[in-house]
Amino acid sequence: MLPPRNRFGAFSLAIPLLTLALAQFLAGCEHAKLLRPQVLKQLDTDVAALVNELPEMDHQNKAIIGRLFAQGGLTRASLGEDGIMRGRIRIPANEYIWKPAIVVMPQGGVLELDVANEDVAHHMMYMPHNGEREVLDLPAQTRGIIRVQLDQPGYYWFGCPVANHATRGMLGLVLVKGEVPPGAKLDRPPQPRPPEGRDRHAH
Amino acid sequence: MHTKLLLGLALALFAAGCATSHPDLPITQQQRSLNDFDRTQRKTAPPVADAVTGERIMRARSEPHNWLTYYGAYDGQRYSALDQINADTVARLKPAWIFQAAPIGLISSPATFALEAAPIVVDGVMYLSGWDGQVWALDAATGDLLWRYHHAIPLDLPLCCGNVNRGVAVAYGKVFYSSPNGHLVALDAKSGKVVWRQAWLDPRAGESSTMAPLVVKNMVIVGSSGAEYGVRGHIDAFDSQTGRRVWRRYAVPKPGEPGSDTWGANDAWQRGGGSAWITGTYDPQLNLLYWGTDNPSPDFDGRMRPGDNLYTNSVLALNPDDGSIRWHYQFTPHDVWDYAGVNENILFEQDGRPLLAHFDRNGYLFILDRRTGERLRVTQFGERVTWGRIAPDTGRVSDRQEPTREGKYICPGPAGAKEWTHAAYSRKTGLLYTPVIDLCGTFKLIETPFEEGLGYWGGDFIATPEDAKGGYVKAFDPASGKMIWSTKFPFPMVASVLATAGDLVFAGEPNGDFDALDARNGQVLWKFKTGSGIHSSPVAYSVRGKQYIAVPTGWGGWLKGFAVDTFGASRGSAVVVFALP
Numbered sequence: 133m134l135p136p137r138n139r140f141g142a143f144s145l146a147i148p149l150l151t152l153a154l155a156q157f158l159a160g161c162e163h164a165k166l167l168r169p170q171v172l173k174q175l176d177t178d179v180a181a182l183v184n185e186l187p188e189m190d191h192q193n194k195a196i197i198g199r200l201f202a203q204g205g206l207t208r209a210s211l212g213e214d215g216i217m218r219g220r221i222r223i224p225a226n227e228y229i230w231k232p233a234i235v236v237m238p239q240g241g242v243l244e245l246d247v248a249n250e251d252v253a254h255h256m257m258y259m260p261h262n263g264e265r266e267v268l269d270l271p272a273q274t275r276g277i278i279r280v281q282l283d284q285p286g287y288y289w290f291g292c293p294v295a296n297h298a299t300r301g302m303l304g305l306v307l308v309k310g311e312v313p314p315g316a317k318l319d320r321p322p323q324p325r326p327p328e329g330r331d332r333h334a335h
Numbered sequence: 336m337h338t339k340l341l342l343g344l345a346l347a348l349f350a351a352g353c354a355t356s357h358p359d360l361p362i363t364q365q366q367r368s369l370n371d372f373d374r375t376q377r378k379t380a381p382p383v384a385d386a387v388t389g390e391r392i393m394r395a396r397s398e399p400h401n402w403l404t405y406y407g408a409y410d411g412q413r414y415s416a417l418d419q420i421n422a423d424t425v426a427r428l429k430p431a432w433i434f435q436a437a438p439i440g441l442i443s444s445p446a447t448f449a450l451e452a453a454p455i456v457v458d459g460v461m462y463l464s465g466w467d468g469q470v471w472a473l474d475a476a477t478g479d480l481l482w483r484y485h486h487a488i489p490l491d492l493p494l495c496c497g498n499v500n501r502g503v504a505v506a507y508g509k510v511f512y513s514s515p516n517g518h519l520v521a522l523d524a525k526s527g528k529v530v531w532r533q534a535w536l537d538p539r540a541g542e543s544s545t546m547a548p549l550v551v552k553n554m555v556i557v558g559s560s561g562a563e564y565g566v567r568g569h570i571d572a573f574d575s576q577t578g579r580r581v582w583r584r585y586a587v588p589k590p591g592e593p594g595s596d597t598w599g600a601n602d603a604w605q606r607g608g609g610s611a612w613i614t615g616t617y618d619p620q621l622n623l624l625y626w627g628t629d630n631p632s633p634d635f636d637g638r639m640r641p642g643d644n645l646y647t648n649s650v651l652a653l654n655p656d657d658g659s660i661r662w663h664y665q666f667t668p669h670d671v672w673d674y675a676g677v678n679e680n681i682l683f684e685q686d687g688r689p690l691l692a693h694f695d696r697n698g699y700l701f702i703l704d705r706r707t708g709e710r711l712r713v714t715q716f717g718e719r720v721t722w723g724r725i726a727p728d729t730g731r732v733s734d735r736q737e738p739t740r741e742g743k744y745i746c747p748g749p750a751g752a753k754e755w756t757h758a759a760y761s762r763k764t765g766l767l768y769t770p771v772i773d774l775c776g777t778f779k780l781i782e783t784p785f786e787e788g789l790g791y792w793g794g795d796f797i798a799t800p801e802d803a804k805g806g807y808v809k810a811f812d813p814a815s816g817k818m819i820w821s822t823k824f825p826f827p828m829v830a831s832v833l834a835t836a837g838d839l840v841f842a843g844e845p846n847g848d849f850d851a852l853d854a855r856n857g858q859v860l861w862k863f864k865t866g867s868g869i870h871s872s873p874v875a876y877s878v879r880g881k882q883y884i885a886v887p888t889g890w891g892g893w894l895k896g897f898a899v900d901t902f903g904a905s906r907g908s909a910v911v912v913f914a915l916p
Contacts, residue, residue: 285539287489
């Protein structure tokens with residue numbers, strides 16, 4: 133048994149560590165954000181059924197053959213001081229998935245992705261771009277940078293054009309938020325937009 | 336024990352933190368354009384577009400080997416003076432080359448893509464746009480791909496009716512293209528590289544773009560799409576060198592502006608529709624631009640917009656220098672059938688008088704004096720027309736049959752007795768030729784609250800294959816308004832017709848047949864099965880003395896509105912070009 137002062141010393145170390153960890157957890161962690169009411173209220177029966185089914189479904193060659201493409205998760209591209217939005221994507225081994233598979237751009241502009249292919253298979257990233265589609269060739273266990281321009285709000289797809297990789301899980305989306313420039317707006321008062329969550333809990 | 340637990344929890348929380356690890360692989364891979372994976376492309380086009388100017392386009396009739404602007408010339412006649420391919424030789428017409436395009440991956444509105452362009456041809460180079468943001472420069476004699484441009488198009492773009500684009504404009508060394516998501520892009524005509532880009536539409540407001548720009552003087556003129564989403568439609572002019580906007584003309588006036596008293600005293604004007612998605616025609620002598628406007632919004636429910644709803648369903652005669660309206664003529668006052676007035680306005684002369692011919696979706700042919708908009712003649716050209724009667728002498732509409740909650744059977748369908756696909760005028764026969772749709776159906780009224788970015792139809796149109804009675808190509812004498820001949824086809828005719836000095840009228844069918852008709856009597860002289868339905872604007876040109884006929888093919892668009900009986904027909908996407916052996 134440890135002497136009391138030693139016990140007290142370890143305890144005094146644990147308290148600030150725990151506080152720090154909790155602060156980090158609550159401030160930045162996606163898990164903590166799940167507890168927000170606007171997130172929880174999305175868990176209607178249909179969404180709960182989806183989440184409950186995923187452990188059975190979302191693996192290579194389990195209940196279905198491939199993966200559900202959106203299950204790589206999401207990343208928010210960070211806006212750099214140079215005006216370029218940046219994000220990072222991995223291709224984990226034997227998963228046939230982009231991780232994350234959804235990239236959110238806070239506004240239209242230039243997106244730069246750092247993409248690492250950890251897989252033992254060859255992959256390619258086929259990206260939309262104003263000009264012509266851009267391609268990042270990623271032989272097994274290589275990494276590269278791809279930069280594209282997407283100026284208008286909406287969502288765009290990207291994927292791996294090798295064999296059936298895209299529809300076996302390697303489909304991804306770039307979501308561009310924001311509005312068009314003021315000069316492209318209609319001259320009229322602000323109009324009502326569709327309300328949020330109209331069909332939630334409509335069962 | 337508590338201490339160990341606390342330390343363990345702290346570590347677990349750190350581990351569960353949000354920083355994601357990135358593997359320690361060196362960065363070795365560089366991106367490349369898809370064009371770099373295509374060594375079949377020449378990557379460059381000869382500098383033929385450098386010498387094309389607004390002045391030269393005014394004289395387009397003096398160079399029949401080219402198809403310099405959307406309709407071939409500013410007059411909208413879709414007439415070619417080339418006659419190597421003619422009523423005597425057409426039987427020997429054979430494919431010269433085929434250009435094909437197919438999607439890699441996903442595209443917006445995936446069941447609707449179609450090639451709808453009128454290819455532009457300048458001294459042996461063909462420029463055209465396709466679905467989903469694509470622009471190509473081709474060798475007009477061989478079909479070789481010279482360069483390709485692709486604009487990134489979001490999958491969720493509000494496209495009411497099709498992932499389509501009707502072409503480009505070429506002048507001043509540039510190719511002008513309006514992307515579906517509302518960027519006007521000037522490309523270097525030699526390389527396909529962007530010279531300037533201008534965002535001019537708001538997809539969040541339901542706007543999009545489908546039309547071919549028109550170069551007039553030093554300006555590029557475009558019109559918006561989106562009247563099915565309750566937009567406020569407009570026509571914009573941009574400086575061709577810089578992309579700076581010169582003017583914008585809204586088709587729906589604000590309160591207090593001329594025409595605003597035709598909307599009722601509410602805010603319906605704010606989402607009144609009236610987009611302008613078909614390229615206008617232009618009379619350089621009168622310096623007037625003739626531009627059609629779309630239906631008012633919501634399409635089928637007029638109760639919140641009492642009045643004529645100017646300037647929807649109209650032709651606007653605009654001063655191209657400032658966008659001001661010189662005169663207007665409204666074809667369907669207070670439209671509740673989606674009989675958009677965007678169809679082309681063909682300019683021609685009769686007994687020295689400058690006239691304008693317009694085959695409206697509402698089933699009537701209008702002949703106007705294009706100096707003033709004075710109505711000279713109104714003639715029914717549609718087969719079954721029951722929405723109302725237009726008096727030939729006064730132009731007044733009577734006996735209106737409007738959509739009801741229960742549904743009312745009305746003719747023609749919402750894409751009209753003639754869709755946007757264009758008529759032609761032969762300078763040789765002096766006749767007008769038009770494709771015709773014979774479709775009726777049930778127009779139903781459904782209360783629809785307005786929400787920006789969502790469809791704002793105010794109802795629905797229901798038709799079955801039994802309601803479709805095929806189509807026609809018809810010839811009319813503009814002097815009398817009388818029909819000269821009519822040729823029936825098994826399916827609705829929804830490709831632009833092309834008239835040539837070879838006494839031929841070319842027409843395309845939904846079953847993929849491309850036909851040459853005798854311009855004098857409508858007899859089908861030649862047919863070729865292209866393999867997919869035709870919903871585009873064929874053109875004529877020649878290179879080194881050899882005449883070609885080019886037709887973009889590929890079935891798509893708003894089939895519900897005009898060809899309900901062919902939704903399942905073969906799809907494809909190709910430009911098929913014909914010549915004599």
